Amino acid sequence: xxxxCGCNVTPGNRHLLAEDxxxxxxxxxxxxxxxxxxxxxxxDHQAAHNRQHFEQHGVLAVNLMSSPGSGKTALLEQTLxxxxxRLRVAVIVGDLETENDAVxxxxxxxxxxxxxxxxxxxxxxxMVHSALxxxxxxxxxxxxxxxxxxxxxxxxFDLGHHRNVILLSTTEGDDKPAKYPVMFRxxxxxxxxxxxLLEVLDDFSPQRAMQxxxxxxxxxPTLQLSAKRGSGMAAWIAWLQQxxxxxxxxxxxxxxTLPPEHSHHHHPHPHHH
Amino acid sequence: xxxxxxCSNLVAxxxxxxxxxPQLRLVEVHLTVGPLAGVEPxxxxxxxxxxxxxxxxxxxxxxxxxxxVQIFCPRCQRQSEASANNLSCRYCHEWQTQLVSGxxxxxxxxxxxx
Numbered sequence: 001x002x003x004x005c006g007c008n009v010t011p012g013n014r015h016l017l018a019e020d021x022x023x024x025x026x027x028x029x030x031x032x033x034x035x036x037x038x039x040x041x042x043x044d045h046q047a048a049h050n051r052q053h054f055e056q057h058g059v060l061a062v063n064l065m066s067s068p069g070s071g072k073t074a075l076l077e078q079t080l081x082x083x084x085x086r087l088r089v090a091v092i093v094g095d096l097e098t099e100n101d102a103v104x105x106x107x108x109x110x111x112x113x114x115x116x117x118x119x120x121x122x123x124x125x126x127m128v129h130s131a132l133x134x135x136x137x138x139x140x141x142x143x144x145x146x147x148x149x150x151x152x153x154x155x156x157f158d159l160g161h162h163r164n165v166i167l168l169s170t171t172e173g174d175d176k177p178a179k180y181p182v183m184f185r186x187x188x189x190x191x192x193x194x195x196x197l198l199e200v201l202d203d204f205s206p207q208r209a210m211q212x213x214x215x216x217x218x219x220x221p222t223l224q225l226s227a228k229r230g231s232g233m234a235a236w237i238a239w240l241q242q243x244x245x246x247x248x249x250x251x252x253x254x255x256x257t258l259p260p261e262h263s264h265h266h267h268p269h270p271h272h273h
Numbered sequence: 274x275x276x277x278x279x280c281s282n283l284v285a286x287x288x289x290x291x292x293x294x295p296q297l298r299l300v301e302v303h304l305t306v307g308p309l310a311g312v313e314p315x316x317x318x319x320x321x322x323x324x325x326x327x328x329x330x331x332x333x334x335x336x337x338x339x340x341x342v343q344i345f346c347p348r349c350q351r352q353s354e355a356s357a358n359n360l361s362c363r364y365c366h367e368w369q370t371q372l373v374s375g376x377x378x379x380x381x382x383x384x385x386x387x
Contacts, residue, residue: 029386029387030300030384030385030386031294031297031384031385031386031387032382032383032384032385033290033294033382033383033384033385034381034382035286035290035380035381035382035383036379036380036381037286037379037380038378038379038380039279039282039283039286039304039378039379039380040279040282040378041282041286042282042285042286043282120275120278121275122275124278152275152311153275153311155311156275156279156310156311156312156378157275177358178358178359179358181309181357181358182309182310182311182357182376183311185309185360212358214368215358215359215360215361215368216358216359216360217344217360217361217368217369217370217371217372219369
């Protein structure tokens, strides 16, 4: 990625874009202006800003994506129980119309902010930023962002998160990675959910799903679990803890020190947008 | 679909650009879209007039160049073209390749007329 505007111009593709000068004026009186800016530059700018907020507070933000009904909320409910007394967690939930998911999550004693997207099929960095005003980042270690159930649109929008976790449930096809390459290429972890159903859904092969993920040149690990039965949950929790530790080590490396905790200090906003 | 919101972002960028050329008329907009950009060019084409209506881009034509997926293989040190859902090396079948191009979604160039 280009450092200045976040566009995807790399040494590898720059030649595709190179044209004759920035302000080439044609003989027909037309004036061409070279731009080379990502269509998502506005979102990417906001995402970088969100990421900065997270890092100032040593918070790891995890973006959970999947199809509708693959068990994101059920996984989060079990995860919140297992992390209780261990890590301080908050959740931002994207949902088309209802507040049902947030209500379910609040029952586990965490802050859960609902973003009702209406007809929008994805969360973007601006929506996440608005939701951050309702979360005290100095009071948490881990922020889950439960994206809108959709395997297409959310993949294009950076939210300022640090890790992408993609759920693939055994009730779906194991060829989903090949069908939705943009989404699965972005995964830092693939979770095969509802594994308690594997014995009856014998046409789903975790092995095949992993092979397809590899075909996308994605070395991300795969974990199999069942939130309902609790199997595989320990490995998932260990993965989260490891990511948080790695993230904080990276912050120490970048900033020299972990930011001090400001208790009861609300999301600061001295800047203007 | 998110193509409409992408077009709204695009139109906002175009508005800013056009402000710098108040005496000229925006006539063409060129995008480069990679197969791994997560965008359907046909949907983008349909969404553009909707987002552009009533703006500086209302009369502009949207043109798109759809790129190819190119990967580099660190094992055999060769570059090859790949498909969006199989990025393995065409020559030695190594799977841990590096994407060279294919995920671009770029406003490449605009053209104004007097």
